Amino acid sequence: MTDEAATRHFRTLFISDIHLGAKAAQADMLIDFLRFHDAEKIYLVGDIVDGWRLKRSWNWPQSHNDVVQKLLRKARKGATVIYVPGNHDEFLRDFTGRHFGGVEVKLNDVHVTADGRRFLVMHGDEFDVVVRNARVIAYLGDWAYDAAIAINLVFNKIRRRLGFPYWSFSSWAKLKVKNAVNFIGAFESALAEEAHKMGCDGVICGHIHHAQLAEYSNIAYVNTGDWVESCTAVAERHDGSFELIRWSEVVRARARAKSAQPRIVSEQPIVRPTEAA
Template identity: 55%
Template sequence: MNVILNDRLASASYRTVFLSDVHLGTRDCRADLLSEFLGGMTCERLYLVGDIIDGWKLKRSWFWNSHHDDVVNQILRMGRKGTEIVYIPGNHDEILRRWLPHQLEVAGIRLCETAEHVTAAGRKFLVLHGDEFDSVVRYAPFLAMLGDRAYTAALIVNRWFNLVRRRLGLPYRSLSKWLKRQVKGAVMAIDRFETAVADEARRRGMDGVICGHIHHAIIKDLDGVLYMNDGDWVESCTALVEHHDGSMELLDMTDVRRRLPANASRLASLLFPAGV
């Protein structure tokens, strides 16, 4: 993963930003970091690539705080200021799919099943959440719910793990992400998912694909198709951005926070207006 900390990041102006798997409505959503990121940047176009709101969790128990409100308000404010916003629902906010395949625009946000993004360099990318290529979610929703509960348990452990790290003066680390990468079956499932999504982009004649769903932020070439996953705001806290020259990069906001130099007050104010 490329972590950016340079003049282009300091400008905090992008042609396009891609976000997914925010999971608003859950205790482990890092809405605080996302709010800071949204407040410190501008973009011409914003893609919300699914699972922005976690309907699964909200059905079981209600959790919503001021940071969650801030994220929603900032997105709406961006739309009012002229940012084009495209929302592609995922499996956790699948209730929004009731209005698909017909496109719908509400409060300046365009809802659609998939999208085609053309970069400033002329490359074409298929944009989708990706759960339709996850066989468990697609064919066995009950098993998917069980998996979701196990993932929630891992995140609870992760929360306490990082509480201890903070008290020891150590930076944030995702224990749940590390555990997932140690399980051979999970790694194989990620590989199968990436291959299936890239094959779909190839079938449609695209140069690449941009997706979310599996909480694994990466940019990689798969036999001539550029596969890009923008990660999540539970573990990775990553965003995929297109710069004005058409180049694509991943931003890891937890790494950016750790790497801020002591004299970077201007950069901090641009990225984190609420304070670092």
């Protein structure tokens, strides 16, 4: 089966927190995802480029450039691509309203689904008190997250050698620390409230690297997750319903299925040296 034949087509794709420029960005995984998924409209919901890390040290391998080219190619083929900057690529907020290679930069947007619902699309850092009011603490938190990711990489190398699947230490820690859990809940509730104030039926965001489809007081909350750990995206089907795609799980399932396939054993007779002589 060709890639084109296997491609899933959606009305809209929502992707955020790729963090191109960061060593932990799983660009190859995203390229694989984009090969098999297409849409009429693509929202890049912030932190696509990691300006914070690029300021500290330049890191831009070919795979990161390939992600950019892949997205631009989709725009050239007719997809509407809207870039809503986040806090790590906040420098792009100065270019609101501009177009770059078919990609339009917007501070936020209101997306109308196929079934007529209105969704506020924003990165979400505007509702992160630490990012907005204590930039130094935010940078320290960013450094701590880098450290957790580094530990995660080493930990999973050992797990692979022992035959165990990928497991995210940093995601596990995030969901086990009480303050982090409380923050996630407060963040989700605050964004849902903002969508309600804007007269919308829901909100679509990123920022906290925690993919979620939920509801708060009849307001839909959609978080696209990230492409550092979980490798997730949200898709709007042609009927207006949403689907959370966990691509890392799809890739792992694909690898398991491939390894489970029976090996083809050659039926050619084995000729020993003495017989050949």
